[in-house]
Amino acid sequence: MKIMSVTIKDIARVAGVSYSTVSKALNNSSLVKDTTKQRIIAIANKMHYEPNYAAQKLVSKQTKIIGLIWPTIDRVVLSSLVTQINKKINQTPYSMILSVDSVQASLDRFKRFQVDGIILFEESTDTTIKHDTIPLISYGVSRDNQMNYPIIDPNHEKxxxxxxxxLIELGHHSIAYIGDFSASDPLQVTKYHGYKKAMQHFGLPLDKNHQIDTKGLDWYNGYSAGNKLLKNTNLPTAIIGGSYDISAGVIRCIKEEKLNIPQDLSIISCDNVPEMEKLEVPLTCIGVPIDHLANEIVKSMIMYIENKELEPCVKKMTPVLSERNSCAKK
Structure with a gap:
């Protein structure tokens, strides 16, 4: 026996309202009272209603779907950001689909799916982006002032x-940096250059032995780089870690050397995620809070979808310092 799918007209008949009222309610329109809206949604759920996105596309010229291109499933910061973006999108009439394939393969797939917009986590200078007419917003940094889409910049230099x-205000003048110096990742390049620029600005020495390239962004990369730093006879008094995962590895290395944080070594990490507080040493960090980033990315994406004349620009976010237990006065 063939099972017929539930339509908006079926819901309207059960709810005792018009077809257009059901349509507005399911699209979260402010033109429908909240009590009516919730009653219609409850009826739709009970009837196992599933939206016909193909039909919606024909009527509205939109699928109400946003595609997100995610470069890695391994890193805590990006995982947290994706989770927050999904939560923010779920608070709108839009939904999200995720791709972990290469950038160009993801763009081609999203074009076939006819998504309304694309969010790109841009972590490589190696890909030429061809997104045609689909609104695209990047989480990354501008390169050579050449862009044809808006960019949300976490402002790592700042x-x-x-x-x-x-750290200087705490009395530290010997400050090391442990991070990924990869020239192909503009976000990591900006962090490293920002560290060197700040040290020069404050007239502090740039000791090559205190600049450790992790050659990667996972926990073990940070752990190995921390071991390399601690082999120096001239240790710094403070360390800046390039990311959550790197800093977590550095902390473990310091603890294994029977050094105390922050009494022997202070450490502050780039990035700002709630997980920093849950490390074995609650970590002071600097960066744009994940929920602020997610809110700006989603807000800008929807604005771009609904106003395709939006000019490409770079939105530099404001980093926030979150103090915990990993830094002390020298």
């Missing part, structure tokens, strides 16, 4: 300036 300034 974050590094604030990190160095904060």
């Amino acid at each position: 974050a590094m300036y604030e990190a160095v300034k904060y």
